[in-house]
Amino acid sequence: MTVLSVFIVTYNSAPLLRSCLDSLRAQTLTGNFEVIVVDNASRDESVAIIEAEYPEVHLIVSPVNLGFGNANNLALTIAKGRYLVLLNPDATLTADTLERSLIHMEETSDAGMGGGLLQGTKTEWQPSARLFPSLLNDGLTLSGLANRYPDSRFFGRFDRSWADPLKAVAVDWVPGAFVILRRSLVAQISLFDPRFFLYYEEVDLCRRIHQAGFKVYYWPDLVITHVGGASSETVDELVFASSGKQLTLWRMQSQILYYRKWHGLIYSWLAKVLEQIWHSLRAWRNTNRAPDKAAESRHIVQLWRQAWQETHGGLISPHQPW
Structure with a gap:
């Protein structure tokens, strides 16, 4: 019997897929x-690489971009595992990650869901266990206070960011790079x-997991190296958030959908x-001294x-793909 089914959603992920x-x-x-692997209508060599070099992979090629959530939903229709692992194509696992998970x-x-310790390519820490979004959390992030005082519990x-990254704990939600x-x-x-x-889909899922009476865990002995934002970088016609690689409009749409669903x-x-x-x-503050920043705002x-x-x-x- 298949114990685990690993889902990978690709979109122009060829440079990191191998x-x-x-x-x-x-x-x-x-x-x-x-x-x-569900390929979301990639324009690069992702499909060719899988077909030529990874015959063991069950490949689903979508003619359109289904987005992250719906592509995983499609993978679920053919999965045989008792457990499901969602993995980003720009992430790599240490050799014992699946066994430990x-x-x-x-x-x-x-445990309804578990995630691990996310790190960058130079082993730098990435946010791996988070609180649910809220107006307070949005304000702290938007103002820059969260980055300025990362060691503060508030x-x-x-x-x-104040917590010991080596301590396992039940949390609100974990990022979908690996779960x-x-x-x-x-x-x-x-x-x-x-x-x-795209965006907020794993937060919504974790909400429903808690609602069903299960917990979401962070297990730091599961180590994942995660580049982050690799697929988003291939979509160059939309505006990116200056603080990250999120596509701004898509993030806003999902944020509104999430808050309306759970908070009204x-x-x-x-x-x-x-x-x-x-x-x-x-924008008002930067009108004269930083016109580019004012225009961005x-x-x-x-x-x-x-x-x-x-x-x-x-x-x-909105009608998909967004």
């Missing part, structure tokens, strides 16, 4: 897992909400207004209006 798949070939958990899930009966609350899920729970609550094309109309509207006010003030204010209109205030998902 490293990811090679790390799966090197796993100590041999012969007990399958790898399912399986042990954790088998020994932790209330200011560093969202990314838990392991209990298949029986997914059968109960479903995998990803199809309305989320007023809360989602306040999340929009909070960032609009911040960037309006930033004014554009973000406009994008929030667009995101609100296109989601009808979080009621609907």
